[in-house]
Amino acid sequence: MLDLTRILAGPVATRFLAGYGAQILRIDPLGWEEPGTVPEVVVGKRCARLDLKSSHGMITLKKLLADADILVHGYRTDALARLGLDREERQKLRPGLIDISLNAYGWSGPWQMRRGFDSLIQMSSGIAHMGMVKADKPHPLPLPGQALDHATGYLLAGAAIRGLTRRAMDGRGVEVRASLARTAALLTRYPVENGLIAQIEPEQSDDFAPVIEETAWGPAQRLRPPLMLEDCPMYWDLPSVRLGSSSAEWM
Template identity: 60%
Template sequence: MPTAHSDTACTHFLREFWLALGGEPRYLDHLQITGEGALTSAFPVTDFATAAIAAAHLAVGELIVQAYGTAPAITVDRRLASFWFATSLQPQGWSLPAQWDAVAGDYRAADGWIRLHTNAPHHRQAALAVLNTAPERDAVSQAVLCWKASELESAVVGNQGCAAAMGSALAWREHPQGRAVAAEPLLHRTEAPVGPGGPHQSKPARPECIAPRERPLRGIRVLDLTRILAGPVATRFLAGFGAEVLRIDPPGWDEPGTVPEVVLGKRCARLDLRDPADRAVLEGLISEADVMIHGYRADALARLGLGAERRRALNPGLVDVSLNAYGWTGPWRERRGFDSLVQMSCGIANAGMVAAGSDRPVPLPVQALDHATGYLMAAAAVRGLTQRLITGDGVQVRASLARTALSLLSFTPADAPPAALHPLNPRDYSPDIEHTAWGPALRLTPAGVIEGTPTQWDLPAGELGSVDARWL
């Protein structure tokens, strides 16, 4: 097994990602990795970040080859890739809200550790109801000490909340859900042939679909039904190459700590999918989309009458990319999950604790499972568009945080920390001010550069629900 942070880590991850996407190895020759240093972690997180961002850029490069006949050179800076996995936004004269709710975090239980994820009000209430305590950290700490970690996890999850007991990688490999995830591919691709004539046979061609080389996704409509954090990262990437991204959220939903980071380049609307009229609006949007990226739990859309077969019937040529936290098979396939919880379940936080000689969980320095999966989803969407350009067929792709975690876990924890990254400086940011809905801000310059095809976002970050749910 390779040693973490070795020179082989980035190459290993990149090859694994690109082959999982169905990419041809020859495209790897067009890529150059630059930069030095790494995020401090027991795992090669910087190599992981660099490879994921590189895979998404390779997919755009492949689309350019198919559409324009020339193969562009691609460069990815590992230092900037590391920082994009944290935050790309630097507010000027204002501050982002705290990323975590006051109750969220790791707690010592009677026999180990557990993490409570309480950012959403209904998830916080679910955990507090089980613990029968006030929403105060000290009170929660005392209540958690009375529980065994696995029993509290089951109780909170059973009450529609979000929690994860910390376990080892070995325990996860032996767990029924861990075994199920290990049997899944990193990305599960299903072709959706539509027969002669291609997916847009019944639709009038949009003039903007003939995109210029510098904006290869112009005219591509991306329907974004995702929230924190992987899916929004995917659609932000697509918007950077010209796609029209329309994000849909339910009434009342907000992510104040992350929205300014991830809605760059998007239009944001609201629909209540429990309302038949709003559901009909969504069906209309699906029928006219090129790409749909969604992060609902397994079978959630099916319960709304919008399962995979219905989406294919609405739009046979749709590039349909979906995300689930704990995988698509096994007893936890419908469990609510987030990056920080998956790290606890699959052994990453435990391995970090052991490597650091700590007495508490040590997670990754960034939410790398979310970000890496997001770039893989973006790459899958672009490769689906490339395939559709060639064959006229749609495609369905499934990803999960738990399966992405297994890729990172294939490297043993490092014996020695890598050279630290040089801190950010003003030259790392775009000189142009982004006038977000919350105030002026600077954005990091892109970590990836495609020759002749700059990454640029046409819209600043705006508030959720600020536009009508329709295509331009």
């Protein structure tokens, strides 16, 4: 899998798939960092850097894409097209590609080119307003976590698996589009029972994975995976590493 995503939905998707055997190569721009979040989302991945605005960077990316089964990208709607790598070119380079993309506000309407992230979507979709009303607060109240990011991440992971099973049947590639705004719309369909706001429970010792991971930042202990597949435990072959610590090539 070629991972061209940033905080947070895309990295959640590729982290999940890495835990079930996918070889993930994450590509970041030169100098890009995500302080405080990188150790959480790069476990099981190799991380390289490319300047996609340079001819060398784009040539390298195209070579990587030609050998990829799945591409996950989180750029704005026209970003890859402006770099000469639109959807037709991607399928030409890699026939049968599972091409998965996400953005903030979708691919139609007046906000399709607008940048955004989880907290902004919660504000603009009415989720924060609903929290304010339900909690009787004088100000908008977002959810106590980045629920749209995480939910979208697992939708993307499911789409990747579904795309592979379909390709195994008919040999054809699949294009999947997701957006944080669409996930917000799905979430707001569920009623808030009894008008109550869920309480965050204090952490318990069994919330944590039993294994200590030797990351690039020192020993760390993760929370347990959010889900389990029967007879197939989630396991990451690689510990968390710093961005740019690998070469831009498949192993």
